[in-house]
Amino acid sequence: MSDKPNPDDLLRKLVGEAMGADAESLDSDANLMALGLDSVRVMKISGLLKREGIRLRFAEMMSEPTLAAWLRLTDTTASDAS
Numbered sequence: 001m002s003d004k005p006n007p008d009d010l011l012r013k014l015v016g017e018a019m020g021a022d023a024e025s026l027d028s029d030a031n032l033m034a035l036g037l038d039s040v041r042v043m044k045i046s047g048l049l050k051r052e053g054i055r056l057r058f059a060e061m062m063s064e065p066t067l068a069a070w071l072r073l074t075d076t077t078a079s080d081a082s
Contacts (some may be wrong), residue, residue, distance in 0.1 A: 009076040014045045028068040
């Protein structure tokens, strides 16, 4: 059994913290940049995820800045690691 957090849960938590909102209440398909998230926070989220072994590249995150896209990327990253 792993002590690592679930990538989806961690991503939702980090986005919620960065946005000052409950990530569960965010529209998964909404453009997070249009909702006020900035590139510095995206970079910070990417770095925090990397520390947990979840590689979401900043450029990928910026190319499609929605929670749904990032969750798909975490799924891809997790399956690549196994």
